[in-house]
Amino acid sequence: xxxxxxxxxxxxxxxxxxxxxxxxxxxxxxxxxxxxxxxxxxxxxxxxxxxxxxxxxxxxxxxxxxxxxxxxxxxxxxxxxxxxxxxxxxxxxxxxxxxxxxxxxxxxxxxxxxxxxxxxxxxxxxxxxxxxxxxx
Amino acid sequence: xxxxxxxxxxxxxxxxxxxxxxxxxxxxxxxxxxxxxxxxxxxxxxxxxxxxxxxxxxxxxxxxxxxxxxxxxxxxxxxxxxxxxxxxxxxxxxxxxxxxxxxxxxxxxxxxxxxxxxxxxxxxxxxxxxxxxxxxxxxxxxxxxxxxxxxxxxxxxxxxxxxxxxxxxxxxxxxxxxxxxxxxxxxxxxxxxxxxxxxxxxxxxxxxxxxxxxxxxxxxxxxxxxxxxxxxxxxxxxxxxxxxxxxxxxxxxxxxxxxxxxxxxxxxxxxxxxxxxxxxxxxxxxxxxxxxxxxxxxxxxxxxxxxxxxxxxxxxxxxxxxxxxxxxxxxxxxxxxxxxxxxxxxxxxxxxxxxxxxxxxxxxxxxxxxxxxxxxxxxxxxxxxxxx
Numbered sequence: 001x002x003x004x005x006x007x008x009x010x011x012x013x014x015x016x017x018x019x020x021x022x023x024x025x026x027x028x029x030x031x032x033x034x035x036x037x038x039x040x041x042x043x044x045x046x047x048x049x050x051x052x053x054x055x056x057x058x059x060x061x062x063x064x065x066x067x068x069x070x071x072x073x074x075x076x077x078x079x080x081x082x083x084x085x086x087x088x089x090x091x092x093x094x095x096x097x098x099x100x101x102x103x104x105x106x107x108x109x110x111x112x113x114x115x116x117x118x119x120x121x122x123x124x125x126x127x128x129x130x131x132x133x134x135x136x
Numbered sequence: 137x138x139x140x141x142x143x144x145x146x147x148x149x150x151x152x153x154x155x156x157x158x159x160x161x162x163x164x165x166x167x168x169x170x171x172x173x174x175x176x177x178x179x180x181x182x183x184x185x186x187x188x189x190x191x192x193x194x195x196x197x198x199x200x201x202x203x204x205x206x207x208x209x210x211x212x213x214x215x216x217x218x219x220x221x222x223x224x225x226x227x228x229x230x231x232x233x234x235x236x237x238x239x240x241x242x243x244x245x246x247x248x249x250x251x252x253x254x255x256x257x258x259x260x261x262x263x264x265x266x267x268x269x270x271x272x273x274x275x276x277x278x279x280x281x282x283x284x285x286x287x288x289x290x291x292x293x294x295x296x297x298x299x300x301x302x303x304x305x306x307x308x309x310x311x312x313x314x315x316x317x318x319x320x321x322x323x324x325x326x327x328x329x330x331x332x333x334x335x336x337x338x339x340x341x342x343x344x345x346x347x348x349x350x351x352x353x354x355x356x357x358x359x360x361x362x363x364x365x366x367x368x369x370x371x372x373x374x375x376x377x378x379x380x381x382x383x384x385x386x387x388x389x390x391x392x393x394x395x396x397x398x399x400x401x402x403x404x405x406x407x408x409x410x411x412x413x414x415x416x417x418x419x420x421x422x423x424x425x426x427x428x429x430x431x432x433x434x435x436x437x438x439x440x441x442x443x444x445x446x447x448x449x450x451x452x453x454x455x456x457x458x459x460x461x462x463x464x465x466x467x468x469x470x471x472x473x474x475x476x477x478x479x480x481x482x483x484x485x486x487x488x489x490x491x492x493x494x495x496x497x498x499x500x501x502x503x504x505x506x507x508x509x510x511x512x513x514x515x516x517x518x519x520x521x522x523x524x
Contacts, residue, residue, distance in 0.1 A: 012280045014277070047274050047392075068299070070288050073342060129281070
């Protein structure tokens with residue numbers, strides 16, 4: 001079961017769809033969940049508007065690698081202090097599905113593409129945002 | 137020859153308003169400035185204009201009233217042609233004989249920049265299929281992660297490109313240096329003093345790898361063109377600009393879901409462009425490519441086949457090939473990086489000026505008979521091949 005982290009800044013609430021409801025709620029029990037088609041075993045991206053008929057949520061290890069990232073230095077929101085890292089990660093079990101996230105608990109100059117990371121969850125209203133930290 | 141509707145249209149006139157930062161000039165006044173210029177440049181009067189199109193905040197009806205136009209065709213808004221959609225839809229409308237002379241304008245003010253559809257747009261003019269809802273709106277999944285702005289979204293494309301191909305920040309810098317050098321020859325450019333690669337490298341960071349000088353400069357201004365039916369070419373007082381082909385994208389894959397990431401919608405648009413012409417990338421004499429961020433120009437260079445995949449960095453390096461006197465003059469007016477952000481319309485104006493050999497001190501010396509104009513980034517892309 002993955003750790004929970006304390007929010008440090010306000011966040012925009014996630015957009016919830018049938019494809020990502022489990023993704024945003026699994027964190028309540030510390031689990032990263034992605035839908036998979038029961039017939040074809042194909043993973044369904046939480047961020048596509050594809051049909052979820054015949055799909056079931058699967059709990060994954062929460063292990064991922066950094067696909068790309070940017071260190072943001074510009075202050076876009078009065079209550080969100082830069083610098084912080086916005087990234088896309090790919091899950092070890094479901095490569096090809098890219099997850100937008102923040103890399104946390106890591107110096108901004110230590111982040112590299114391909115770096116192993118693991119999920120932690122940050123509560124956001126009634127949902128839980130998957131964030132990722134270095135998996136040493 | 138491949139016959140397409142855009143080939144039956146020409147650009148007969150162009151206009152550019154005063155430009156500057158926080159000018160205090162109203163968007164309507166800027167629009168009338170560029171529009172009157174374009175209409176006169178085409179050898180026409182407002183009474184000859186029977187179509188109008190735009191994108192953005194300056195409403196069609198205000199311009200129609202001020203110029204006393206009676207347009208049968210009203211188009212514009214956002215479509216598969218991205219920022220250039222109003223121009224491309226005008227090519228199609230003129231090519232199909234729906235109007236003879238269409239005024240197309242784009243007016244921006246530095247605090248604005250929306251691509252909201254104009255009120256009064258003729259929805260029947262939209263011939264492209266509707267965009268998938270999710271194509272662009274996947275940015276809503278970046279917002280909870282404080283990915284609020286385009287430098288964040290596109291910085292990630294750039295970082296991935298650097299990882300895959302060894303692209304260097306210095307190479308992005310050479311594009312910015314080259315554009316500033318060109319802006320020095322353009323009295324309308326907002327920033328004209330040259331800077332060095334060191335200045336570029338030392339600029340304050342915005343979102344890695346983009347620093348301040350990787351980002352375009354918001355300005356106030358307006359560009360207008362008159363799109364006419366091709367049979368007007370013989371009466372056109374200026375060299376008519378022929379439309380060879382166009383390309384666009386429906387934006388599938390959005391900001392981060394394309395299988396071929398860090399490629400962008402620009403590859404779809406370029407593929408459509410080359411599918412509608414017998415010309416090849418080697419026929420391009422010069423390029424005016426969108427540079428809302430430096431990396432977007434790199435993406436277009438590769439998408440259009442001006443250089444190979446992953447080779448934009450070496451192509452731009454040292455700013456020799458892309459210089460005014462180089463083999464592929466690029467953003468000859470200074471680009472949005474230095475001349476100012478006209479949302480893809482100044483590149484169109486400059487392409488026409490260069491093709492007409494009216495660019496004055498910054499005129500390309502070698503043959504300049506075929507130009508590519510391409511605008512957009514991420515899921516937004518539209519491009520056109522123009523010639524004299």
